[in-house]
Amino acid sequence: MSRVVMGLSRSSSREFEMPELPEVETVRRTLEPQLKGYKVVGVSVHEPRLRWRVDGARLRRCIIGQSVLGVTRRAKYLQIFFSGDVCLLVHLGMTGRLSVLRSEVTLEKHDHVIFHLEGGFELRFHDPRRFGSVDVCSISDLPSHPRLAHLGPEPLGPDFGGDYLYTVSRRVRQPVKAFVMDAKRVVGVGNIYACEALFMAGVNPKTRASRLGKVRCERVADAIRTVLTGAIERGGTTIRDFESTVGTPGGYGTNLLVYGRDGGGCPRCEGVIKRIVQVGRSTFYCPGCQRA
DNA sequence: CGGGCGGCCTGGAGGC
DNA sequence: TGCCTCCAGGCCGCCC
Numbered sequence: 001m002s003r004v005v006m007g008l009s010r011s012s013s014r015e016f017e018m019p020e021l022p023e024v025e026t027v028r029r030t031l032e033p034q035l036k037g038y039k040v041v042g043v044s045v046h047e048p049r050l051r052w053r054v055d056g057a058r059l060r061r062c063i064i065g066q067s068v069l070g071v072t073r074r075a076k077y078l079q080i081f082f083s084g085d086v087c088l089l090v091h092l093g094m095t096g097r098l099s100v101l102r103s104e105v106t107l108e109k110h111d112h113v114i115f116h117l118e119g120g121f122e123l124r125f126h127d128p129r130r131f132g133s134v135d136v137c138s139i140s141d142l143p144s145h146p147r148l149a150h151l152g153p154e155p156l157g158p159d160f161g162g163d164y165l166y167t168v169s170r171r172v173r174q175p176v177k178a179f180v181m182d183a184k185r186v187v188g189v190g191n192i193y194a195c196e197a198l199f200m201a202g203v204n205p206k207t208r209a210s211r212l213g214k215v216r217c218e219r220v221a222d223a224i225r226t227v228l229t230g231a232i233e234r235g236g237t238t239i240r241d242f243e244s245t246v247g248t249p250g251g252y253g254t255n256l257l258v259y260g261r262d263g264g265g266c267p268r269c270e271g272v273i274k275r276i277v278q279v280g281r282s283t284f285y286c287p288g289c290q291r292a
Numbered sequence: 293c294g295g296g297c298g299g300c301c302t303g304g305a306g307g308c
Numbered sequence: 309t310g311c312c313t314c315c316a317g318g319c320c321g322c323c324c
Contacts, residue, residue: 095317192317281317
């Protein structure tokens with residue numbers, strides 16, 4: 001098995017990927033065949049202070065001796081299923097990375113949690129900013145897990161669509177940008193894809209969710225699915241060297257139409273992409289084709 | 293109780 | 309060159 005690293009790419013300072021839903025799905029698809037069937041023989045916690053404190057003793061007690069059955073995803077959480085009704089719940093946060101590699105490979109700074117596998121391999125959780133999390137629970141308790149219980153539908157699943165968005169937005173005063181990023185309504189839509197989807201749908205990010213009619217709800221839902229599906233098909237590439245293509249609409253190396261392109265030309269009209277701050281986060285949109 | 297916002301955290305960028 | 313400040317953002321929890 002060759003060295004495989006998934007998650008945050010560090011191959012160059014100008015190339016990076018933030019783990020939004022497509023990245024997490026790509027990690028899942030890569031990880032599953034690498035891990036399936038492998039038994040955990042040890043767990044090392046080098047830094048327990050992640051988003052929530054890692055309980056090393058509990059991790060060891062639950063997971064040692066168990067074998068990986070499969071890897072699934074719920075929202076941006078990876079669920080690694082083990083024998084013995086055990087599930088490892090991993091969130092990559094902003095900068096998290098999961099690697100499967102041979103145990104002789106030198107540890108890196110920020111390799112916080114190591115799962116030693118039989119056969120001389122290790123699953124390593126690496127996360128410089130420590131916004132990620134590693135938790136263990138029983139598979140049967142997953143639906144009621146405090147991190148998962150309140151989550152809305154999967155954007156690519158059967159419960160999400162224009163009708164759903166219309167129904168749940170009727171009395172929501174939030175701007176639509178905040179609304180689609182709210183995991184209670186729909187999961188997996190981060191800042192980047194929210195900007196991209198609203199641009200694609202031609203909807204102004206400041207519009208109150210309750211003011212969207214059925215048609216625009218349908219357009220927003222379709223755009224979210226299109227943007228996420230496209231990114232998964234490209235292997236979870238969110239941002240690749242986008243800084244070098246700022247102001248170069250439709251430029252090489254990125255599929256982002258508005259994100260990070262403030263001051264640049266709109267790919268669709270003669271307008272200029274604008275950056276505003278909503279709920280403390282950057283929003284990029286075209287005032288020309290995303291009319292209020 | 294909906295929703296705005298602070299805080300967590302590091303590294304890279306930009307200013308001086 | 310080094311130091312200092314700002315910024316990035318998912319998500320929880322506090323608070324109005």
